[in-house]
Amino acid sequence: MTLRADLSVHIGDFTLAAAFAVERGTTLALLGPNGAGKSTALRSLAGLQALDGGAIELSGAVLDDPTSGVFVPPERRSVGVVFQDYLLFGHLSAMDNVAFGLRARGIRKPTANSAALDWLSRVGLAEQARRKPRELSGGQAQRVALARALATGPDLLLLDEPLAALDAATRVNIRSQLREHLDQFPGATVLVTHDPLDAMILADRLLVLENGSVVQEGTPAEVAQRPRTDYIATLVGLNLYRGVADGVHIKLDDGGVLTTAHPAEGSVFLAFRPTAVSIHRTHPEGSPRNTWRATVSGIEQHADTVRVRLSGTPDLLADVTTAAVAELDLAPGRAVWVSVKATETHTYPV
CATH class of the missing domain: 3.40.50.300 (P-loop containing nucleotide triphosphate hydrolases)
Known part of the structure; x- marks a missing residue:
């Protein structure tokens, strides 16, 4: 040493x-x-x-x-x-x-x-x-x-x-x-x-x-x-939440419930990348996933993608293409649906 x-x-x-x-x-x-x-x-x-x-x-x-x-x-x-x-x-x-x-x-x-x-x-x-x-x-x-x-x-x-x-x-x-x-x-x-x-x-x-x-x-x-x-999560580019796990369901401390693919129990962190977030104008159909309403609160260029800040329960960050911003007509104040597949999330003990 x-x-x-x-x-x-x-x-x-x-x-x-x-x-x-x-x-x-x-x-x-x-x-x-x-x-x-x-x-x-x-x-x-x-x-x-x-x-x-x-x-x-x-x-x-x-x-x-x-x-x-x-x-x-x-x-x-x-x-x-x-x-x-x-x-x-x-x-x-x-x-x-x-x-x-x-x-x-x-x-x-x-x-x-x-x-x-x-x-x-x-x-x-x-x-x-x-x-x-x-x-x-x-x-x-x-x-x-x-x-x-x-x-x-x-x-x-x-x-x-x-x-x-x-x-x-x-x-x-x-x-x-x-x-x-x-x-x-x-x-x-x-x-x-x-x-x-x-x-x-x-x-x-x-x-x-x-x-x-x-x-x-x-x-x-x-x-x-x-x-x-939250500071570290922001640095490394992750959405991070703290909550209590009961199997595959995580009740978040700041509101909302998310589903993960890997069962856990007790106090946990749940994280996923902004690239794992999909944004929709209407309620998405298809495979089971975490889906909730959100409002666009900010849009900024981030490396080769566009980072969209979204207010909801919970708040989150999404990385999308410039084409997606145009196709979805994203702008501050726009109400949207967001979704994250359970398989894109991971949890670990607090």
């Missing part, structure tokens, strides 16, 4: 309480909405925010333990950080930025510069070694920041929204490159992000925070398949 963290931090009326561990060679993504506590957790790990309780242990060494009075300052921690805005030194070249941490640790300039050039080569920027940050593209600046964080050989790498400042086209390429570097990094990595795609692609495990608390933890597949809050 490389990192063990039990974080308890109080900032005004906000409290963060989260415990997790990260193995060497793996990446943990802290995922959550704004104000969930992700940045507070990262600042605590970096030594920029002292704990009020709990402890942080990295590679067997205690970094922060208020009970015993131990607090290792940021500059003495074996931690590399890539900040959201990269925070490169504007007056230094790319090479000098990467060499900065090494020089700060007492390594002579020629040796530090040689190591910096090696790292710039690893991230494909050897030819930009003499350029200042203002002469670099967003993607290049991100890679310089990553090289600077890795050059000192840290036991822990912290990434704070590392792709947020990039445009969509650049993000795809840099995300792929970043994954390759993380796969080669021997230490532990903690990634802070609000982007589910970044988390799903870059991380081995997810820790989802809401309002300062951990609401779910697991592999990307586990979290995507069995979300436990």
Whole structure:
């Protein structure tokens, strides 16, 4: 185990309480909405925010333990950080930025510069070694920041929204490159992000925070398949409900009854994808299915489909084609029928 963290931090009326561990060679993504506590957790790990309780242990060494009075300052921690805005030194070249941490640790300039050039080569920027940050593209600046964080050989790498400042086209390429570097990094990595795609692609495990608390933890597949809050369900694109099962019938907490193909008992979550929803102008005929009245409350383009928000008992999201929007004459306020086959739903315990 490389990192063990039990974080308890109080900032005004906000409290963060989260415990997790990260193995060497793996990446943990802290995922959550704004104000969930992700940045507070990262600042605590970096030594920029002292704990009020709990402890942080990295590679067997205690970094922060208020009970015993131990607090290792940021500059003495074996931690590399890539900040959201990269925070490169504007007056230094790319090479000098990467060499900065090494020089700060007492390594002579020629040796530090040689190591910096090696790292710039690893991230494909050897030819930009003499350029200042203002002469670099967003993607290049991100890679310089990553090289600077890795050059000192840290036991822990912290990434704070590392792709947020990039445009969509650049993000795809840099995300792929970043994954390759993380796969080669021997230490532990903690990634802070609000982007589910970044988390799903870059991380081995997810820790989802809401309002300062951990609401779910697991592999990307586990979290995507069995979300436990509305926030997570929205991120992974599922309709999610909580209710009480009596065989194949689920009485939903917010009203309505849905049928599933797999019997269950007691408190459960029920989920299905927006693509499983069919919209009709009149009551649908045919095979048994969940059918109820709803009203279109919103329509928006969503990737290659159109996402339709529907108010009913229960509310739901449906993904349909642009042609279907025209054929059904969908518009806000339109009353429709919706249906979901029982076989398209799945349940799991609360």
